[in-house]
Amino acid sequence: xxxxxxxxxxxxxxxxxxxxxxxxxxxxxxxxxxxxxxxxxxxxxxxxxxxxxxxxxxxxxxxxxxxxxxxxxxxxxxxxxxxxxxxxxxxxxxxxxxxxxxxxxxxxxxxxxxxxxxxxxxxxxxxxxxxxxxxxxxxxxxxxxxxxxxxxxxxxxxxxxxxxxxxxxxxxxxxxxxxxxxxxxxxxxxxxxxxxxxxxxxxxxxxxxxxxxxxxxxxxxxxxxxxxxxxxxxxxxxxxxxxxxxxxxxxxxxxxxxxxxxxxxxxxxxxxxxxxxxxxxxxxxxxxxxxxxxxxxxxxxxxxxxxxxxxxxxxxxxxxxxxxxxxxxxxxxxxxxxxxxxxxxxxxxxxxxxxxxxxxxxxxxxxxxxxxxxxxxxxxxxxxxxxxxxxxxxxxxxxxxxxxxxxxxxxxxxxxxxxxxxxxxxxxxxxxxxxxxxxxxxxxxxxxxxxxxxxxxxxxxxxxxxxxxxxxxxxxxxxxxxxxxxxxxxxxxxxxxxxxxxxxxxxxxxxxxxxxxxxxxxxxxxxxxxxxxxxxxxxxxxxxxxxxxxxxxxxxxxxxxxxxxxxxxx
Numbered sequence: 001x002x003x004x005x006x007x008x009x010x011x012x013x014x015x016x017x018x019x020x021x022x023x024x025x026x027x028x029x030x031x032x033x034x035x036x037x038x039x040x041x042x043x044x045x046x047x048x049x050x051x052x053x054x055x056x057x058x059x060x061x062x063x064x065x066x067x068x069x070x071x072x073x074x075x076x077x078x079x080x081x082x083x084x085x086x087x088x089x090x091x092x093x094x095x096x097x098x099x100x101x102x103x104x105x106x107x108x109x110x111x112x113x114x115x116x117x118x119x120x121x122x123x124x125x126x127x128x129x130x131x132x133x134x135x136x137x138x139x140x141x142x143x144x145x146x147x148x149x150x151x152x153x154x155x156x157x158x159x160x161x162x163x164x165x166x167x168x169x170x171x172x173x174x175x176x177x178x179x180x181x182x183x184x185x186x187x188x189x190x191x192x193x194x195x196x197x198x199x200x201x202x203x204x205x206x207x208x209x210x211x212x213x214x215x216x217x218x219x220x221x222x223x224x225x226x227x228x229x230x231x232x233x234x235x236x237x238x239x240x241x242x243x244x245x246x247x248x249x250x251x252x253x254x255x256x257x258x259x260x261x262x263x264x265x266x267x268x269x270x271x272x273x274x275x276x277x278x279x280x281x282x283x284x285x286x287x288x289x290x291x292x293x294x295x296x297x298x299x300x301x302x303x304x305x306x307x308x309x310x311x312x313x314x315x316x317x318x319x320x321x322x323x324x325x326x327x328x329x330x331x332x333x334x335x336x337x338x339x340x341x342x343x344x345x346x347x348x349x350x351x352x353x354x355x356x357x358x359x360x361x362x363x364x365x366x367x368x369x370x371x372x373x374x375x376x377x378x379x380x381x382x383x384x385x386x387x388x389x390x391x392x393x394x395x396x397x398x399x400x401x402x403x404x405x406x407x408x409x410x411x412x413x414x415x416x417x418x419x420x421x422x423x424x425x426x427x428x429x430x431x432x433x434x435x436x437x438x439x440x441x442x443x444x445x446x447x448x449x450x451x452x453x454x455x456x457x458x459x460x461x462x463x464x465x466x467x468x469x470x471x472x473x474x475x476x477x478x479x480x481x482x483x484x485x486x487x488x489x490x491x492x493x494x495x496x497x498x499x500x501x502x503x504x505x506x507x508x509x510x511x512x513x514x515x516x517x518x519x520x521x522x523x524x525x526x527x528x529x530x531x532x533x534x535x536x537x538x539x540x541x542x543x544x545x546x547x548x549x550x551x552x553x554x555x556x557x558x559x560x561x562x563x564x565x566x567x568x569x570x
Contacts, residue, residue, distance in 0.1 A: 038166055038189075038190045038193040038194050038197070038374065039166060040166070040193065041111065041164060041165075041166060041168075041170070041189040041193065042111060042170065042189060042192055042193055042196065042227050042231070043075075043108060043111040043112045044162075045193070045196075045231050046072070046108065046227075046230050046231065047072065047159050049068060049230060049231060049233055050068045050069055050072045052233065053068055053207065053233050054067065054068055054069035055067050055068070055069065056068050056207065056233060056235075057235045058070075058071045058230060058235060058236065059071055059101055059104055059235070059236050059238070060210075060235055060236070060237045060238070060257070061100070061101055061237070061238040061240070062240060063100075063101065064101040066101065068230075068233075071104075071105065071108070072157075072159070073157035074105050074109075074157070075105050075108040075109040075112055076109075076112060076155075076156065076157045076158060076159060076160060077152040077153070077155040077156070077157050078105060078106065078109035078152060078155075079108075079109040079110070079112035079113040079160055079163075080113070080155040080156065080160065081152055081155055082109060082110065082113040082115065082140070083113050083114070083160075083163075085139075085140055086139055086140070087110070087113040087114060087115040087139060087140065088113075088114050088115070088163075089114045089115070089163065089164040089165070089168045089169075090115075090116060090168060090169055091114070091115045091116065091139045091140075092115065092116050092117075092118050092136050092137065092138045092139055092169075092172065093110045093115045093116065093117050093118065093138060093139065093140050093141075093142060094117075094118045094120060094132075094133055094136065094138040094140070094141040094142065095107065095110070095117050095118065095119050095120065095141075095142050095217065096120045096122060096129065096141060096142065096143045097122065097142065097143065097144060097217070098122050098144070099213070099217070099238055099239070100238070101238070102144075103217060104213075104226065104236065104238070106142055107119075107217075107226075111164075111170060112159075112160055112163065113160070113163060114163030114164040114168070115139075116168070116169035116170060116171055116172060116186075117170075117171050117172075118132065118136045118138055118171070118172045118173075118174075118184070119171065119173065119217040119218045119222075120132055120133075120174075120218055121216045121217070121218035121219075121490070123216075123490065123491070124218075124490055125486065125487050125488060125489065125490070126487075127487060127488050128182070128488070128489065128490060131181065131182055132174050132182060132184075135174075135181065135182065135184060135381065135382060136172060136184055136381065164189065165189070166188065166189040166190035166193065167188060167189070167190065168188065168189055169186055169187065169188055169189075169378070170187055170188060170189045170191075170192045171187050171192075171223070172184045172185065172186050172187070172381055173185050173187070173218065173219075173220050173321055174218070175321050175432050176425070176431075176432050176433050176434040176437045176493070177434055177436075177437055181437075182437075183380045183381075183383060183386065184380060184381035184382070185321045185322055185377050185380060185381075186377055186378040186379060186380070186381055187324055187377050187378070188377075188378055190374065191324045191374065191375040191376060191377065192223070192227065192324060192375075194324075194348040194373075194374035194375050195223075195224075195228075195324040195325055195326070195346075195348065195375045196227050196228045196231055197347075197348065198346040198347045198348045198349075199224060199228040199326065199346070200228050200231060200232050201347065202315075202329060202346055202347070203228070203261070203289060203291070203315070204289075205228055205229060205231075205232035205234060205261075206232055206233070206234065207232060207233030207234055208234070208260070209229060209232065209234035209235070209260045209261050210234060210235045210237055210257065210258050210259050210260050210261070210286075211225055211226075211229040211234060211235070211236055211237065211259070211260070211261040211263070212225070212237050212239055212254065212257075212259045212261070212262055212263070213225045213226060213236050213237065213238050213239060214239050214262070214263060214264060215263070215265070219430070219431070220321050220324075220325045221263055221265070221293070221294075221325065221430075223324075223325050224263055224291070224325050224326060225263050229261075237257050237259060239253070240253070247272055247275040247276055247279065247281060248279070248281060250272070251276075251281055251282075251283065251284060254283070254284050254286070254287060255284035255286065258286045259284075259286060259287055260286055260287060260288050260289065261287070261288065261289045261290075261291070262287060262289070262290045262291065262312075263291040264290065264291070264292055265292070265293070265294045265295075265430030266292045266293060266294045266295045266296070266297055266316075266430060267294065267295060267430050268430070269290070269292045269301070270297070270298070270301040273301055273304045273305055273308075274301070274304060274542060275542050276304075276308065277304045277307060277308075278538065278541055278542050282308060282310040283308070283310050283311075283312055284310075285310060287312045288312050288313060289312055289313045289314075289315065290312050290313070290314050290315070291315050291317055292314070292315070292316055292317065293316065293317035293318060293319065293326065293430075294427055294430030294431070295427035295430060295461075296339045296340075296418055296427075297316050297332075297339060297340040298339055298340075299335055299336050299337065299339065299340070302332060302335045302336060302340055303335045305332070306334070306335055313331065314331070314332040315329050315330065315331050315332070315343075316329065316330045316332055316340045316341070316342060316343065317329045317330075317342070317343070318342035318343070318416075318418060320371075320402065320404055320432075321377070321432070322376065322377045322390065322391075322402050323349065323371045323373075323375050323376055323377070323402055324375035324376075324377070326346060327345060327346060327349045327351070327371050327375070328342050328343045328344060328345050328346065328349065328351065328416060329342075329343045329344070329346060330342060330343025330344070330415055331343075339417070339418065341415040341416060341417050341418075342408070342415075342416050342417070342418045343415050343416060344414050344415055344416070345371075345373075348373050348374040348375055349371060349372070349373040349374075349375060350371065350372035350373045351369065351370075351371060351372075351416065352369070352370040352371075352372065352396070352401065353365075353367040353368070353369060353370075353408055353409065353410055353416075354367050354368055354370055355367055355368075356368075358395055361409075363409075363410045363411065363412035364409060364410070364411060364412060365409060366407055366408070366409045366419060367407070367408065367409065368403070368404065368405065368406065368407060368408075368422060369404045369406045369407070369408045369416070370392075370401040370402065370403055370404065371401065371402045371404060372394055372397075372399060372400065372401045372402070373399075376391065376399070376400055376402055377391075377402075379391055389403070390402060390403050391403075405421055405422045405423050405425060406418060406419075406420075406421060406422070407419040407420050407421065407422060424436060426455045426461060427461070428455070428461055428462075428463065428492050428493070431490070431492045431493075433463070433492065433493055435453045435454070435455070435463075437489075437493070438453045438463060438465065438485075438489065438493055438495065439451050439452060439453050439465075441485060441488045441489050441493075442465060442467060442481070442485070444488075445481065445484050445485070446473070447469055447470050447472075447473030447476050448467060448468070448469065448470070448473075448481075449468045449469060449470045450467075450468045450503075450504055451465060451466065451467045451468070452465070452466045452504055452512055452514065452517060453465045453466070453495060454466075454514060454517060456519060462495075462496040462497065463493070463494070463495040463496055463497075464495060464496070464497045464498075464499065464517075464519075465481075465495035465497070465498045465499070466498075466499050466501050466504060466517055466518075467481065467498055467499070467500055467501065468500075468501055468502065468503055468504055469500060478497070478498035478499070478500065481498050482494055482495070482498060499518065501518075504517075505517060528551065528552065528553025528554075528555075528556070529553040529554050529555045530553065530554070531554055532554075536554050539554075540552060540554065543556075
């Protein structure tokens with residue numbers, strides 16, 4: 001057993017409660033929907049790659065390097081151990097681990113054992129973790145702990161054979177829910193496999209690629225960074241905390257580790273490009289492809305991108321968690337007049353632009369985007385009514401369509417343009433946020449009478465909360481409310497600004513009038529402290545470009561202004 005496995009995680013508990021009119025099919029003219037049936041699970045396809053290239057490097061980090069054979073053997077041993085603890089098809093395994101080789105081994109082992117993994121970001125507050133564990137009713141929970149390296153040597157390192165079918169669950173990822181309860185999106189093996197096939201072809205993955213594993217395991221972009229790379233025979237490289245200290249450190253890590261593919265949240269990419277433009281930095285020549293997604297891409301960032309001398313291929317992607325990571329993509333070849341398009345569907349996806357009566361709209365007309373194909377989720381765990389409302393029978397053929405709630409239009413070129421949301425769901429720093437969930441969390445705090453939350457900003461969205469206090473709790477302040485929210489919600493869901501109001505504005509029929517909510521702080525803004533030297537001038541310029549604001553002083557807090565952490569998806 002290698003040294004990097006001596007701290008393999010376990011602390012698996014039997015019960016988590018102990019822990020805190022015309023069909024508008026948008027496609028390229030020569031496009032054909034991939035309806036090839038998927039009959040193998042991802043871990044089975046991985047095992048075939050092991051047979052082809054056993055000594056190739058599958059996983060790399062500063063602490064550990066594993067070949068395909070070594071990774072497979074370690075995952076096999078852990079998978080057998082998981083089976084002795086009751087893991088079988090449809091059994092849910094909570095995974096609460098920091099980014100590490102052990103985390104990646106665990107994900108593969110759960111799939112090999114036949115189970116379904118439930119990834120949980122370790123940065124989530126205990127309340128959020130408990131919500132997920134209780135809703136998922138996990139059979140086992142994997143957390144960091146130290147145990148003897150001989151603990152798993154009793155198990156065979158050979159492949160386990162068939163343990164699940166493509167109709168079984170592979171993973172459940174939790175997203176923000178409008179009712180205040182996170183929603184568990186259930187993804188089956190067949191959807192995951194269909195997605196991987198399309199991504200390998202679309203991104204032209206090969207055994208020469210080295211893909212940076214950047215995202216949090218609780219964010220479905222991690223799926224895109226791991227499995228397609230393996231099935232193509234490439235190497236997954238884990239990022240570190242130190243590489244995120246500065247843009248220069250990030251680019252140096254990419255150079256030193258010969259990264260060829262970056263999969264970045266749009267918000268982080270936009271800040272990185274702004275900082276690179278200021279420092280005149282370049283991507284290392286090893287980087288051949290940059291994939292971005294998570295929110296709209298503004299034209300200003302695209303313009304900065306094309307000012308770079310070393311420009312890898314750039315693909316802007318779009319896809320809800322409910323349709324397995326990515327549904328559409330657009331290769332950016334020039335600066336658009338407005339926001340960059342989200343592109344045309346991947347080979348396994350069908351796109352429909354419909355009106356309120358499910359009638360297709362002509363090119364150029366705004367409609368709601370519906371998605372179909374081989375990669376739709378099974379639905380939401382324990383939420384049949386929400387599932388039925390979001391996954392509707394396909395009026396144009398077999399199967400279901402997913403109602404995205406996103407407004408788009410096809411300008412007649414086959415490329416979809418994203419225009420906004422129908423509801424109160426938004427993207428903050430690449431994370432999906434239901435404003436209703438933030439409002440629910442606020443209303444649950446002691447001393448709160450009512451609350452409303454909106455998103456505000458052009459280049460960088462910020463959450464603004466409006467709160468009415470109960471008459472005997474006027475000592476509460478915006479900062480104390482923020483501190484309380486940080487115990488309940490992930491950091492990206494905590495409002496940047498909280499405004500106390502005597503009452504919320506209502507319409508004539510008694511509903512909240514969001515248009516009447518103030519968009520600026522009621523008190524006058526204090527004069528900004530100006531930079532005193534050249535370094536502060538450079539930093540201020542970077543902040544202004546990143547945050548899309550000129551009203552910034554050197555005493556301001558970057559994160560309070562809506563900036564993302566140095567590594568936005570832990």
